[in-house]
Amino acid sequence: IGCLDGHAGRLVFGMLKGKPCVCMQGRFHLYEGYAIQKITLPMRIFSLLGVETVILTNAAGGLNQDFKVGDIMIMKDHINMPGFAGNNPLAGPNDDRFGVRFPCMSDAYDRELQQLAVDVGQELGYGDFLREGVYCVLGGPSFETIAECRMLHNLGADAVGMSTVHEVIVARHCGMRVFAMSLITNKSVMDYDSEEKANHKEVLETAQHRAVQLQKLVSTMVARMEFNNTNA
């Protein structure tokens, strides 16, 4: 597991609300210099361990101007920007033991789990900061320019980050159910008059600020989840 600022580098096994879980405290990123297949290897290991459902979280910049710092965005879809340039974790010979050569991605984000998150979020009183939207992944580590933010927003992205999408692709390839959400840790800078600057300190502070609510959302969802993945 990537061990860097904000990523503890631990793999934690245990029971959550009576359900067996394995949790990655941290992840690998493209910007650390790893091959994309290495970044996503944990998903295949989870599949081999018998994991049925994957819940992914990330920190992201808010491109949607209605979003505020501290909002939690349920991911309904993604834009795989490195994939446009051929950097896809499934590139290379297909291992048929895991999944098919050409996996579908239009159903990547499980609709029932998205609805569960909305329901649980409402019950917990999180309605004011729970959103849904499209996440775009870039390679990082540099944050986006103003022109890039404008372009990504015009392309239909609501949030931008440096992770998750590759993991989703590999998890879906091997038939796991996927739910993902972004914590909007900073507003993407869209205006040349703005004095704001994306920075990792703000990312960590916002993550700290919302940590308890995110934990509560995830643990309540896990408590309500059905076993037996019929969605593969």
Ligand SMILES: O=P(O)(O)O[C@@H]1C[C@H](O)[C@@H](CO)O1
């Ligand atoms: O692993 P995620 O996508 O949550 O982390 C993002 C990308 C960088 O590690 C960091 C930038 O501040 O947040």
Ligand SMILES: Nc1nc2[nH]cnc2c(=O)[nH]1
């Ligand atoms: N690419 C990108 N990743 C982030 N992670 C947290 N905030 C951001 C951001 O503004 N841009």
